[in-house]
Structures are given as structure tokens and as C-alpha cells.
Amino acid sequence: MSDQKAWPTEIRLKNDKKTLFVSFDSCETHEYSAEYLRVCSPSAEVQGHNPSQKKTIPGKIDVGIMKIEPVGNYAVRIHFDDLHNTGIYTWNYFLELAHDKDKHWGVYVKELEEKGLTRER
Numbered sequence: 001m002s003d004q005k006a007w008p009t010e011i012r013l014k015n016d017k018k019t020l021f022v023s024f025d026s027c028e029t030h031e032y033s034a035e036y037l038r039v040c041s042p043s044a045e046v047q048g049h050n051p052s053q054k055k056t057i058p059g060k061i062d063v064g065i066m067k068i069e070p071v072g073n074y075a076v077r078i079h080f081d082d083l084h085n086t087g088i089y090t091w092n093y094f095l096e097l098a099h100d101k102d103k104h105w106g107v108y109v110k111e112l113e114e115k116g117l118t119r120e121r
Helices: 034-039 091-099 101-114
Strands: 008-013 019-024 029-033 065-071 075-080 088-090
Touching (some): 008 065, 019 034, 029 034, 029 091, 034 101, 088 091, 091 101
Antiparallel strands (some): 065 075
């Protein structure tokens, strides 16, 4: 892909299945919680087909990752233990999630609060 920002050199799931580490050829290494990856899933189920359809997913504080499966040479599909597995995480999306974590997480926490939801339920 010509718009590829960086290429992963390692994808490693911590033994507790709650943390994913991704290292890139740009010398960046990022740590992602399973909860963060789940609530920011790039799937249509979470993101919708337009911004008005985006869903806030509560109760994922304890979600884990069961499996990571390659999708071509540009992404992975993450299988979560709540059986969600429709998101395709591109290498560029991993970088966006790392670089804009405060923004993504802030929006998520604000949406939970506005809707009377929590990370626990």
C-alpha cells in the first residue's frame, strides 16, 4: 500500500490476553489495552456506516483477546472473548490509535458519561 506509514515488526499479546504490543519499523512500539482496541474497533458494528451511527460500547473493562489473525499483508482481525471479531485493524489504524489515544479515549469516556454507561457495565 502506498499510503502505509509504517510496517509492523512484531505483534505480541501479553500472557494475560489484555494487552497487545505492536512494534513498527519506524522504531515505535505501542501498547494497547484490549478494552481500548475493543471500544475503538474499526468495524461497522461499532463505527457505523456514518458518524451518526457510531455506537458507544460499555462494559468492556475486562475484555480479552482470544486470537489475532492476519488479513492480507496490511492488517489483522482481532478476536475478542466477547465474540466480537469483525474489525480489521490496519497498521495505519494502530498508529492512529497510538498517536491520538487521548482524543479517542476522551471521546469514549465522555460518551459513556453522557449516556449513563460505565466501563464495567
